[in-house]
Amino acid sequence: MRTSISCRSYKLTEPKKDLSKFHPRHSQHLRGSFVLVTPHSNITFDDIDNFYQKTLPMSNNNRKKTKPLQTPFATNVTFENIPYEYKNGLWHPVGVISVQRTAILIPLQGRDFNAKAFIFNIHAFARRQLLTYTVLLVEQVSPRSDRFNKGRLLNAGVRYIENQKSLNITCLILHDVDLIPENDGNYYVCEPSHPKHTTVRVRQIGSKRGYSRYYEFLIGGVLLLTPDMYRQVNGFSNLYWGWGGEDDDLSLRMIQRRVCVVRPVDAVAVYAALPHPHGHRNDARFNLLAWSTVRVDGDGYKQIDSLIEIVDVKQRSSVVHLKVNVDVEGSERRPSSLNESYERISARSETTTASRNKIVDVKQRSSVVHLKVNVDVEGSERRPSSLNESYERISARSETTTASRNST
Numbered sequence: 427m428r429t430s431i432s433c434r435s436y437k438l439t440e441p442k443k444d445l446s447k448f449h450p451r452h453s454q455h456l457r458g459s460f461v462l463v464t465p466h467s468n469i470t471f472d473d474i475d476n477f478y479q480k481t482l483p484m485s486n487n488n489r490k491k492t493k494p495l496q497t498p499f500a501t502n503v504t505f506e507n508i509p510y511e512y513k514n515g516l517w518h519p520v521g522v523i524s525v526q527r528t529a530i531l532i533p534l535q536g537r538d539f540n541a542k543a544f545i546f547n548i549h550a551f552a553r554r555q556l557l558t559y560t561v562l563l564v565e566q567v568s569p570r571s572d573r574f575n576k577g578r579l580l581n582a583g584v585r586y587i588e589n590q591k592s593l594n595i596t597c598l599i600l601h602d603v604d605l606i607p608e609n610d611g612n613y614y615v616c617e618p619s620h621p622k623h624t625t626v627r628v629r630q631i632g633s634k635r636g637y638s639r640y641y642e643f644l645i646g647g648v649l650l651l652t653p654d655m656y657r658q659v660n661g662f663s664n665l666y667w668g669w670g671g672e673d674d675d676l677s678l679r680m681i682q683r684r685v686c687v688v689r690p691v692d693a694v695a696v697y698a699a700l701p702h703p704h705g706h707r708n709d710a711r712f713n714l715l716a717w718s719t720v721r722v723d724g725d726g727y728k729q730i731d732s733l734i735e736i737v738d739v740k741q742r743s744s745v746v747h748l749k750v751n752v753d754v755e756g757s758e759r760r761p762s763s764l765n766e767s768y769e770r771i772s773a774r775s776e777t778t779t780a781s782r783n784k785i786v787d788v789k790q791r792s793s794v795v796h797l798k799v800n801v802d803v804e805g806s807e808r809r810p811s812s813l814n815e816s817y818e819r820i821s822a823r824s825e826t827t828t829a830s831r832n833s834t
Contacts, residue, residue: 661727
């Protein structure tokens with residue numbers, strides 16, 4: 427099996443200028459380094475809506491002259507006033523037909539300020555590239571688990587986008603909430619043949635360490651791919667609770683499906699990381715990764731409908747805010763560690779064994795205690811004669827269980 431996730435010989439597309447399908451590389455608004463604006467802690471989503479609908483359009487900022495704007499929630503804002511209009515759930519550049527229709531999906535639990543800072547900046551970044559786009563914030567509000575499940579949130583977000591047929595999204599950008607792009611040359615456009623991973627170098631805001639490179643196998647942070655590519659690998663696993671593992675699991679899925687990723691050059695694929703507290707570590711991640719490729723078809727995007735519930739949708743011009751219960755299939759608390767997982771499995775095995783076996787005779791001798799046991803008391807069902815027959819029975823039971831859940 428191939429062990430590298432990178433496409434070694436693929437060259438990023440550099441299309442010629444075509445106004446009928448405008449590519450960001452031809453935008454006259456590109457300025458190289460993108461100036462990050464850190465808003466004040468009092469910023470609200472209403473502030474962001476009003477800024478892009480009223481404040482910025484009324485300013486005289488243009489390509490040649492940009493006067494810093496002063497607002498109650500941010501100072502020295504140097505974003506350019508680029509003509510845009512919001513219609514049918516998408517932001518469109520006036521007079522331009524973008525090469526793709528893009529959805530930027532951000533999974534979230536807590537980190538309210540990071541979300542607002544990201545959304546405030548990403549609109550300006552997307553407009554300088556003349557994208558046609560929408561921003562989707564997918565927030566976890568599970569009442570039974572405080573552990574983040576990034577995989578379920580992104581699967582839920584993609585399902586929501588897929589159900590909004592009128593949007594006709596052709597490019598998905600899976601984006602961590604704490605990462606803000608710093609160079610306009612980092613084009614937020616999906617490649618036609620391969621997923622694109624753009625988080626090549628990252629610096630922590632407030633740190634003196636400078637930029638760090640992530641390991642080659644990583645595809646977390648920011649990943650661009652088409653809906654078809656997402657379905658090809660069955661999206662993310664739904665089993666990762668807590669921090670770590672889900673992105674590497676997706677890498678293994680891609681390798682198993684013979685999908686490789688491409689990356690922009692180091693000079694443009696740079697990000698600033700907003701400070702944030704770290705969540706609970708997923709102690710079971712290495713065990714899950716060990717059998718990742720076995721679960722590709724049975725654990726992922728295709729299975730998400732029975733696992734989540736969208737409990738609220740708030741449509742704004744700046745963001746579509748989904749609140750998602752990611753734990754609707756049962757009330758049992760998620761195990762907090764790998765050891766706890768093993769303990770639960772062992773307890774269930776002991777209970778199952780006790781219910782299936784019956785001691786029918788005991789003969790006590792000095793040399794031995796002789797037990798005679800009926801090991802098939804749960805029913806008269808014939809044992810499967812082959813592995814295929816076992817799979818068929820399991821599949822039939824799973825379908826019955828799923829049908830009963832959906833009916834309730």
